[in-house]
Amino acid sequence: xxxxxxxxxxxxxxxGVGIVLGAVAVAITLGxxxxxxxxxSVMIGVWRGRAQAGLRAFLLQLGILAGIPAGMVxxxxxxxxxxxxxxxxxxxxxxxxxAGACGGAVVALMFDFLATRVQxxxxxxxxxxxxxxxxxx
Numbered sequence: 444x445x446x447x448x449x450x451x452x453x454x455x456x457x458x459g460v461g462i463v464l465g466a467v468a469v470a471i472t473l474g475x476x477x478x479x480x481x482x483x484s485v486m487i488g489v490w491r492g493r494a495q496a497g498l499r500a501f502l503l504q505l506g507i508l509a510g511i512p513a514g515m516v517x518x519x520x521x522x523x524x525x526x527x528x529x530x531x532x533x534x535x536x537x538x539x540x541x542a543g544a545c546g547g548a549v550v551a552l553m554f555d556f557l558a559t560r561v562q563x564x565x566x567x568x569x570x571x572x573x574x575x576x577x578x579x580x
Contacts, residue, residue: 476508480501480504480505480508481501483500483504484497484498484500484501484504485497487500488500495559495562498555498558499555502551502552502554502555503548503551503552503555504551505547505551506547506548506549506550506551506552506554507544507547507548507551508547509547510543510544510545510546510547510548510550511540511543511544511547512540512543513543513546513547514539514540514541514542514543514544514546514547515536515539515540515543516539517539517542517543518535518536518538518539518540518542518543519532519535519536519539521539522535
């Protein structure tokens with residue numbers, strides 16, 4: 444009886460340590476991915492010489508990263524609700540992740556398109572209010 448209790452305590456401690464180490468590894472991975480997205484977007488903006496290129500890269504990467512789990516969840520829910528979908532869970536999750544990544548990229552490009560149009564519209568409005576000088580002959 445004492446040996447069983449001691450084994451249970453050791454097992455619970457080891458499981459707890461494993462969960463904590465796994466959570467720390469996940470947090471570090473998320474931090475590295477976030478730092479990579481931000482730093483690559485900054486580098487693209489510096490390389491191109493325009494902040495808009497960096498923002499476009501950031502939106503595209505963020506859309507893809509957000510679309511992958513969203514697509515996976517949608518595909519899993521669809522496969523669960525409709526049993527007519529044949530295939531394994533891994534195939535469904537991969538297809539959902541790819542579809543979500545494509546959808547996220549499309550949404551990010553639409554946000555970039557809207558931001559560019561708003562920027563041009565505001566720039567035209569601000570330029571219209573400035574007095575212009577006539578060229579001297």
